[in-house]
Amino acid sequence: MYNLVKQVVGKDNFTQDEFELWCYGRDAGSTFPRKPEAVVMIRSVEALSGVMKIAYRYGKPVIARGASSSMCGAPIPVENGTLLLDISTLKGIEMNEESMVVMAGAGMTWTQLNRFLEDRGWELGLEGPWSAPSATIGGTLAVNAICMGAAQYGSLGTQVVGLEVVLADGTLIRTGSGAHPANEMVIRDCNGADLTGLFLGSHGTLGIITKAAFKIYPLTTHFAYGSFAYDKLSDAIEAIYHLGRKGILYDTRLFTYPVPSEIGGNVGLVYMLKAHNKKIATEFSNNARRICLDWGGKEIDGFGQIYYEGRNHARVKTFGKAGPGWLEVAGFVPIRKYCQVAQPILDYFKENQKVIEDYNIKWSLGGLLETRSINIPMALFCNEKNRPSWDKMLEIWLDVAEVMFKEGVSPYWIGDLSKKIMWKLGPTYELYKNLKKQMDPKNILNPGML
Amino acid sequence: MLSRVSSEIYKCMKCGWCREEIQQICPAREVLGFESSFGRGRVALARGILEGEFYYNDKLIERMYTCLGCASCKVHCPLEVDTIEIFRAHREDAVEKGIPLPKSLEEINRVIEENKNPFGKSPELREKLAESFELPSQGEVFYFGGCYDSYRLPQDFKNTVYILRKIGINPAYLAGDEWCCGLPQIWNGSTDLARKLAKHNIEALKKAGAKQVITSCSGCFNAFGRFYRQVLGEFHFEVIHITEFLANKLKSGQLRLKDLDVKYPGNITYHDPCHLGRHMGVYEEPRILLQQMFPKSFREMSRNREKSWCCGGGAVVFPYLTQYSLEIAGRRIKEAVDTGVNMIITTCPTCINVLKIPARKHKIDVKNLLDLLVDAVV
Numbered sequence A: 001m002y003n004l005v006k007q008v009v010g011k012d013n014f015t016q017d018e019f020e021l022w023c024y025g026r027d028a029g030s031t032f033p034r035k036p037e038a039v040v041m042i043r044s045v046e047a048l049s050g051v052m053k054i055a056y057r058y059g060k061p062v063i064a065r066g067a068s069s070s071m072c073g074a075p076i077p078v079e080n081g082t083l084l085l086d087i088s089t090l091k092g093i094e095m096n097e098e099s100m101v102v103m104a105g106a107g108m109t110w111t112q113l114n115r116f117l118e119d120r121g122w123e124l125g126l127e128g129p130w131s132a133p134s135a136t137i138g139g140t141l142a143v144n145a146i147c148m149g150a151a152q153y154g155s156l157g158t159q160v161v162g163l164e165v166v167l168a169d170g171t172l173i174r175t176g177s178g179a180h181p182a183n184e185m186v187i188r189d190c191n192g193a194d195l196t197g198l199f200l201g202s203h204g205t206l207g208i209i210t211k212a213a214f215k216i217y218p219l220t221t222h223f224a225y226g227s228f229a230y231d232k233l234s235d236a237i238e239a240i241y242h243l244g245r246k247g248i249l250y251d252t253r254l255f256t257y258p259v260p261s262e263i264g265g266n267v268g269l270v271y272m273l274k275a276h277n278k279k280i281a282t283e284f285s286n287n288a289r290r291i292c293l294d295w296g297g298k299e300i301d302g303f304g305q306i307y308y309e310g311r312n313h314a315r316v317k318t319f320g321k322a323g324p325g326w327l328e329v330a331g332f333v334p335i336r337k338y339c340q341v342a343q344p345i346l347d348y349f350k351e352n353q354k355v356i357e358d359y360n361i362k363w364s365l366g367g368l369l370e371t372r373s374i375n376i377p378m379a380l381f382c383n384e385k386n387r388p389s390w391d392k393m394l395e396i397w398l399d400v401a402e403v404m405f406k407e408g409v410s411p412y413w414i415g416d417l418s419k420k421i422m423w424k425l426g427p428t429y430e431l432y433k434n435l436k437k438q439m440d441p442k443n444i445l446n447p448g449m450l
Numbered sequence B: 001m002l003s004r005v006s007s008e009i010y011k012c013m014k015c016g017w018c019r020e021e022i023q024q025i026c027p028a029r030e031v032l033g034f035e036s037s038f039g040r041g042r043v044a045l046a047r048g049i050l051e052g053e054f055y056y057n058d059k060l061i062e063r064m065y066t067c068l069g070c071a072s073c074k075v076h077c078p079l080e081v082d083t084i085e086i087f088r089a090h091r092e093d094a095v096e097k098g099i100p101l102p103k104s105l106e107e108i109n110r111v112i113e114e115n116k117n118p119f120g121k122s123p124e125l126r127e128k129l130a131e132s133f134e135l136p137s138q139g140e141v142f143y144f145g146g147c148y149d150s151y152r153l154p155q156d157f158k159n160t161v162y163i164l165r166k167i168g169i170n171p172a173y174l175a176g177d178e179w180c181c182g183l184p185q186i187w188n189g190s191t192d193l194a195r196k197l198a199k200h201n202i203e204a205l206k207k208a209g210a211k212q213v214i215t216s217c218s219g220c221f222n223a224f225g226r227f228y229r230q231v232l233g234e235f236h237f238e239v240i241h242i243t244e245f246l247a248n249k250l251k252s253g254q255l256r257l258k259d260l261d262v263k264y265p266g267n268i269t270y271h272d273p274c275h276l277g278r279h280m281g282v283y284e285e286p287r288i289l290l291q292q293m294f295p296k297s298f299r300e301m302s303r304n305r306e307k308s309w310c311c312g313g314g315a316v317v318f319p320y321l322t323q324y325s326l327e328i329a330g331r332r333i334k335e336a337v338d339t340g341v342n343m344i345i346t347t348c349p350t351c352i353n354v355l356k357i358p359a360r361k362h363k364i365d366v367k368n369l370l371d372l373l374v375d376a377v378v
Helices: A002-009 A018-023 A045-058 A110-119 A137-143 A195-199 A233-246 A278-294 A303-309 A311-322 A335-351 A353-358 A387-406 A415-425 A427-439 B002-011 B027-032 B039-050 B058-064 B072-076 B083-096 B103-115 B124-132 B146-152 B154-166 B183-188 B191-207 B218-232 B242-252 B284-293 B322-339 B349-361 B369-376
Strands: A038-041 A062-065 A083-086 A093-096 A101-105 A122-124 A160-166 A172-174 A208-218 A222-230 A251-257 A267-275 A325-334 A362-370 A373-382 B141-144 B212-215 B238-241 B268-270 B343-346 B365-368
Touching: A002 A038, A002 A045, A018 A038, A018 B039, A018 B058, A045 A062, A045 A083, A045 A160, A045 A208, A062 A137, A093 A110, A101 A110, A101 A137, A101 A160, A110 A122, A110 A137, A137 A208, A160 A195, A222 A233, A222 A278, A222 A303, A233 A251, A233 A267, A233 A278, A233 A335, A233 A362, A251 A335, A267 A278, A267 A303, A303 A311, A311 A373, A325 A335, A325 A387, A335 A353, A335 A362, A335 A373, A335 A387, A373 A387, A387 A415, A415 A427, B002 B039, B002 B083, B027 B322, B039 B058, B039 B072, B039 B083, B058 B083, B072 B083, B083 B183, B103 B183, B103 B191, B124 B146, B141 B154, B141 B191, B146 B154, B146 B349, B154 B242, B154 B369, B183 B191, B183 B218, B191 B218, B212 B218, B212 B242, B218 B238, B218 B349, B238 B242, B242 B284, B242 B369, B268 B284, B284 B369, B322 B349, B343 B349, B343 B369, B349 B365, B365 B369
Parallel strands: A038 A083, A062 A083, B141 B212, B212 B238, B268 B343, B343 B365
Antiparallel strands: A093 A101, A101 A208, A122 A208, A160 A172, A160 A208, A222 A267, A251 A267, A251 A362, A325 A373, A362 A373
């Protein structure tokens, strides 16, 4: 089978070298490495389709991978004998200014796409995850990562108008209006069922995303920021709830633990807003500020701007220094349910404080406003060099995921947590499995992941 | 030995910022593609060896030696992981474990041990250079010619001496006592030999009364500035690159340069050598000199300074994987073509040596900054 694969991609784009497999066995998180059986550099969509046809014929498990900047094990093969397809080389941008849509290759990074648009006076609604400098479009869509700008634009899927996908048998399809050979990618909601949604967050288990079309908007030029300290978590949540209802913010973040020293207090909140002129920016900023103050916030001058202007560095640097090994679990609940979910997590860390200290593990709990819901990310950090700490961190990660799920959190970024979570969704999970059987009858697309 | 860099290895959080940014970050990745070809993967390779996950074999050695040591991954790392030291230690580890070096690199070691230069030339030639230019063997200001300028590019040697004398400095020169700086060994993992060469040069310069050592080769400058200090500690003389030295003289009015825009029609650009730029942080001084000489025709390539693209010849890659090296050099030349220039100026003999090959096809001149300074100095 691999000889056939080499014929399609060229022998220089295929490897089974032990050292290479080791490099592909990890992501940015600290889950156990799992090596693929072979790696193929995919240089074109045609090559990808060709490889999938061969894999399908032989029933070979495959996993596609972009930048591998996730922290939950999503791009790591679950099954032994998996063929890993490195699709980070699938580049290309097609701009359709008239329809205000841009189509990008799965291997483009968010930073590359953002810069391309910015140079032409446009921008995306969501500017990508906080790993935007390295994360690829395809990988981000495959795990449905929450992005910068979620307070205004919502989850990633809201911005996608269509996808190009290679299916298990190598067939290349387009979703949305782009499915019509004579039409362009301009709208997602057509042709009956929303097939685009099937692939978003599916971790490559239903198809491999090769291109995505996004809505674009005229470039905003005015920004405002805020940062506030709160005594009580419930007050900060009320502030976020009311900020959400106003719909004026671009991005809002909550620091439940730890709170940046620049903010102080027991809970911290930062936000950013965008506008097309100074008047609107000032008006929105005054409204947001008033809400935060009304709910007992103490204004901290300047930190919001520092935080957001350094957004592409801040998180990586902070997490790196705390770790640099890290793991994250995150999901959504209604905004006002945040405290109900956060409390048992805080209790868990309080109960296990000694263990956590003994193993030199650090942790954080936060919140991100997503228009009508709030995202709760919990991250763990340790030095991977310390194996017992690493093992303990994995244990805590799974425990907290259980706590979150029990409290009603819907995880969006599942990866290695899937075995713990997915089956609990009952009939919905059964439907997913049936769809998977229909779309991938030989179960070759990232088997075992979801 | 890899354990000496284990804290750096485990500092890597695998974020992948060393993969690509707006443009590619790693020249090796652009050509080879696979994960093990760029910073994050190369750190993982070192970690794999350290943790006993796999052992050295021919393919791994070849992959390790595709790194150009350009330090682009290092300057892009948000955690400032010292990738360069990890990659050097990795090669060093293989040598220490008795893994044979690629033949071409083994040969360079043999030739250097025998002749104290990588070209197999007689050390007497350096004596002759000293004689023909009547250079003293003792003094406070030394010119460390380096192997390229002493043997392969005598014109550059001559130019350096000419320019220095023009501003009233008659530099001393170690002649036969000047040995290779050891950069090839620093990079091929033969640290013991590199240390021996370093020790000799430092002692010879000290004995000859050096207070300031000027290098015209970016590689020698890097060897002195980083490796020598790392393995031998501080030494009691200053090491300065010729571009820094001359830019200072220009600022103080001791050096005056003519406008060469008319003499050299067309546009020119500057290629930052990795050894001078990312490794040593010298970006502006060559530009200060160039902008004085070419006020109208100087253009920057899109990747410049910290983001400059390697010539393809670093870290002993050129003598070992020549075609691969030239492929990377070709991409840099393409960038120069896209910038609309007909001359690339640089300050590193290795860069010149590698870049001039693909440049011929595009009728682009690759010149040492010294060639132009000779024309411009008043």
